[in-house]
Amino acid sequence: MGSIGLLKGKRTIDEETVKELSKSLRRALLEADFNVRQSKELTERIERRMMEEEPLPGVRLETHAMNMIYTELVRILGPPRNIRPHNETVLMVGLYGQGKTTTTAKLADWWRRKHGVKVAVIEADVHRPGAFQQLKQLLEGTNVEVYGEPEETDAKKIVRNGLKKFSAADVIIIDTAGRDSLDESLKEELIEISNIANATEKFLVIDAQVGQAAGPVAQTFHDLVGVTGTIVTKLDGTARGGGALSAVSTTGAPIVFVGEGERINDLEKFESDRFISRLLGMGDIKGLIDLAPEDMDEQEAMRLTQRLMSGRFTLTDMYAQMEMTSKIGTMDKLISHLPDSMFGGMSNMSRSQKQQMQNNLDQYKVIMDSMTQNEKDEPVLLKSSRIKRIARGSGVDEKSVKDLLGHWNKSKKMMRGMKGNRKFRRQMQSMMDLDDDLGM
Ligand SMILES: Nc1nc2c(ncn2[C@@H]2O[C@H](COP(=O)(O)OP(=O)(O)O)[C@@H](O)[C@H]2O)c(=O)[nH]1
Ligand SMILES: [Mg+2]
Structure with a gap:
């Protein structure tokens, strides 16, 4: 590039x-x-x-x-997807040699270490001799419990027994078998395990070196179990990871973690900046992009959103919301986490619409400068005598002040409507969780 x-x-x-x-x-x-x-x-x-x-x-x-x-x-x-390691059953799927077993161990230890939860793993690969031993060895010295039955040939049985044994665990991770390509019997086995496990997450483990085959492979697993997340391994090598991008684009299951080595500690949370830099072979692209203007970073957006969710909605909040919206063109990254409805689908605003919005903002700012803090916090106070005073103070006509109040009223109603919307609440909640878990 x-x-x-x-x-x-x-x-x-x-x-x-x-x-x-x-x-x-x-x-x-x-x-x-x-x-x-x-x-x-x-x-x-x-x-x-x-x-x-x-x-x-x-x-x-x-x-x-x-x-x-x-x-x-x-x-x-x-x-970005954030997974809370509580009451999760995770199924690891992928072709042979991609790093499923290694990643199972890494992930188990990650959650135990970073979240202090009780994690247990089940080795359900009955096709690869020594898989149980491999997993046990990887987790030696950690507090992660490993269940397996090295002599058993029925993977379903192992999974059933393991689930029973670990019923008290916060997280159970199930490692499965994979071959060079999936044959019918292996497909069937995977579907059965998936049904028994009733997993909350199904992670496709994919080697960064997998090239053009990645998309079709991902599709196959997606059809079988419904992939919910992708883990890219061997990013410590030279591969740029375009195959993984094809996989994600095929399944819609975002990358959640990346593997960067053979040891149990070599796991990282996925970061799109790093991934894209590598993909384009550009070193660190952070300095080359300028998505959020200095005065409007993601944190500010979070804060605002949190306030909006609290039910209060002042003129100052409205102004901040509009300001954020007017910058959406440069904030796609953030906006992609938010429901479109929050900004009235404005991520698709045309240039002239954006200009109009900016003009409104400029005027609102002038008008609001003539208000007291109290009035901005409680716009319902604004009856006609106050409106007159504000119009005079800011050099606009009364209609402009009323327009501002009208806009506030409409936005407030919209916010109320969204607060009651369960899907919206859930999306907001998961966004807030990003904040809590930054130390993850
Ligand atoms: N360099 C490197 N090697 C890895 C990584 N993840 C797994 N491996 C190695 O890849 C090989 C296959 O891994 P394994 O977990 O057995 O794959 P599985 O067949 O999918 O279970 C092993 O030699 C691992 O040590 C990684 O992130 N980086
Ligand atoms: Mg394995």
């Missing part, structure tokens, strides 16, 4: 440069082993956006382009 440098110092982008950029992006994606068709679709989309969208004022062209590439990739990767 060196050709991003082509944009350095340029003020406008021409078709030739866009083509050049797009070509080099596609090359980078293919070198990373991202699916051929998907690479084509993605680069065409970015090409189109580059021709159509202008950078926001003050944003350099190369940053603008990187933002676009980044947000498009994040769109595929999906919003």
Whole structure:
């Protein structure tokens, strides 16, 4: 992706440069082993956006382009998923040699270490001799209990017995068998185990080196058990992980952890920045993107959301919400975690709509500057005499003040409506959880 440098110092982008950029992006994606068709679709989309969208004022062209590439990739990767290790049964699936057993051990120890919960694992791979021994060895010296029956050939039986034995555990992880490719009997076994386990999570373990086959492999497992998360292993090697991206794009199951070595500690939480940097072969791209303006970071958005959820909704809250919305173009990453309804689907606002919104904001700011804190907190106080005073103080007509109040009223109703919406609440809750678990 060196050709991003082509944009350095340029003020406008021409078709030739866009083509050049797009070509080099596609090359980078293919070198990373991202699916051929998907690479084509993605680069065409970015090409189109580059021709159509202008950078926001003050944003350099190369940053603008990187933002676009980044947000498009994040769109595929999906919003981050946070798993609370309570009452979870996790099924590990994947082809032979991808790192299922190793990751089972890593994950068990991770949750035990970082969350202090009781974790137990079940070895249900009856096809690979020594699988039980391998898992036991990996977990030696940890407090994770391992269940297995090395002589048993019926995996279902082992799973049933294991589940019974570990009924008091917070988390149970079940390791399963995989071959080079899945044959019918193995497929059937996996479905049966999945049914017995009634797992809350099904993680597809995929080696970063798996290339173009990743998508079809992921599809197969997804059809069998319904994959809920992806774990990419061997990211300590040279592979760029494009195959994993194809897998995610196929199943829609986001990457939750990555494996970076053979030892039990070599597990990391997934971070999209790092992953995308690696995928594009660009070192650390953090410095090249500029998604959230300094005055509006993700934390602020969280804080605001938390306030909105608390049921209070002042004019100041409304202003902050609008300000956030007006910046959505540069905040796709954050917005992708939020329900579209929260911003009235404004992530698709056109340039002129954004401009209009900015104009409104400017005016609201002037008007609000003429209000007392009390009035901003309790806009219902604003009867006609106060409205007159505020209009005079801010040099606008009374109608503009009333418009502001009307907007506040509408937004407040919208917020109320959403508060009652269970899906929305759940989404908000999981967003808040991100905060709690940053130390995870
Ligand atoms: N370098 C590296 N090796 C790994 C990683 N995860 C697993 N392995 C190795 O890959 C091989 C296969 O792993 P295993 O867990 O047995 O795969 P399974 O057949 O899917 O259970 C073993 O030699 C592991 O040590 C990783 O993240 N990095
Ligand atoms: Mg194994």
